Amino acid sequence: xxxxxxxxxxxxxxxxxxxxxxxxxxxxxxxxxxxxxxxxxxxxxxxxxxxxxxxxxxxxxxxxxxxxxxxxxxxxxxxxxxxxxxxxxxxxxxxxxxxxxxxxxxxxxxxxxxxxxxxxxxxxxxxxxxxxxxxxxxxxxxxxxxxxxxxxxxxxxxxxxxxxxxxxxxxxxxx
Numbered sequence: 760x761x762x763x764x765x766x767x768x769x770x771x772x773x774x775x776x777x778x779x780x781x782x783x784x785x786x787x788x789x790x791x792x793x794x795x796x797x798x799x800x801x802x803x804x805x806x807x808x809x810x811x812x813x814x815x816x817x818x819x820x821x822x823x824x825x826x827x828x829x830x831x832x833x834x835x836x837x838x839x840x841x842x843x844x845x846x847x848x849x850x851x852x853x854x855x856x857x858x859x860x861x862x863x864x865x866x867x868x869x870x871x872x873x874x875x876x877x878x879x880x881x882x883x884x885x886x887x888x889x890x891x892x893x894x895x896x897x898x899x900x901x902x903x904x905x906x907x908x909x910x911x912x913x914x915x916x917x918x919x920x921x922x923x924x925x926x927x928x929x930x931x932x933x934x
Contacts, residue, residue, distance in 0.1 A: 862901035864924035
């Protein structure tokens with residue numbers, strides 16, 4: 760029998776296996792802020808209004824549905840990203856790298872992130888940045904065959920991601 764833990768969040772119940780809780784060290788979904796949704800809704804709302812005056816209410820409803828679907832697809836699918844570390848793999852969006860190839864992790868505040876993406880940047884670095892997240896984690900790579908010196912990853916919880924990576928790297932060194 761598989762053990763599981765049920766977390767109650769509001770009226771929703773989310774079932775997560777205990778094995779997943781033990782393995783998962785960090786997971787965060789970076790979604791656009793509410794203001795982006797409001798601006799997107801206002802922009803998407805202009806399309807059905809224009810169609811309403813030109814083709815009538817039926818076509819305006821069709822265009823409104825298409826505009827709403829486009830807004831959700833862009834803001835939820837393209838602008839959002841998942842940062843995930845399970846103790847063995849670091850996944851950022853579709854990219855992933857194994858713990859064996861990581862060297863160190865360092866949490867960066869907003870000022871350090873700005874500097875690291877500006878004059879202090881390395882053109883070979885792998886950047887996964889979101890404009891609505893000011894802080895990040897710099898993960899240096901320990902792979903002589905990889906020309907990428909570090910990954911710079913946007914996160915709202917840089918200390919937690921850095922601590923999870925540092926802990927895993929420390930335990931790897933002990934093995």
